[in-house]
Amino acid sequence: MKSLIRRVLNTEIGSPRADLGILVYRILLSLSLINTHGMKKLLDIQGTIEHIPDPLGLGGVFNTAMALLSNIVCPIFIILGLGTRLAILPVVGTTLLGFFVVHAADPWAVRDVPFMYSLAFGFLLYLGPGKYSLDDRLFNR
Template sequence: MYDIIKLLLYSDLGSDLSNWAMFAFRILLATELFRVHGMKKFRGSDGKPEVVPNPLGLPQFINNLVATLSDTVVPVLVILGVFTRMAVLPTIGITSVGYFVVHKNDSPEVRDVPFMYTICFLLLLATGPGSISLDNYIFNHFFNI
């Protein structure tokens, strides 16, 4: 059990510079996701909430819920570094579907946005948030025996 918790929460990138760089990366990435895509969920360009594409044919409520959470709640969790590796999974799913399904026939200029978000969140999944995070605090305070 300890190994699973360590895998999910522990993240030290080896040096202070690397950990501070990941801290800055997390904040900038999550802020941009929320600012550009999350805010559309509340009010689109015409003042109404964004209509979320549903290319997989999921129930509309589920589709909207996952898209809204991945663009509004996940960025907050990523900024704080709370359960980061688990939190990024919905966003990786949404951006991957955007790249491989929704924008598969679009130009590279359109496809690069979901591609870049997918790559960035995959990096967070692989590395974790670094030691400057609540994940690290939770692990060290409650589980580091």
């Protein structure tokens, strides 16, 4: 019983369970972003260009390209664990822009989504990709 309690309450960061948890977290978080926000933009690119917010005045085509980069391309790299921390930066940049600029006047219920994605990907930025990643295979062996 004592060993079971020790295993359940283990706080060792480098444990195999922690690395597996980071892998699952990376995959599910990225798939959520792709499925919820990326695919609808990809499947209707022309509609996205016409309706995407343009808070910085860069134009619909540029904003759509950046949205596709941060909602589809970067999450694929994050899932693979390839250039993970670099791939997270555009995602966090886009979600923070949504939180602070695009939805600044909206109620909290609307601002909550970009805020939660910013926190979730920011946490992954802090943790790194973990042992089960291409980054680990390529750069730590």
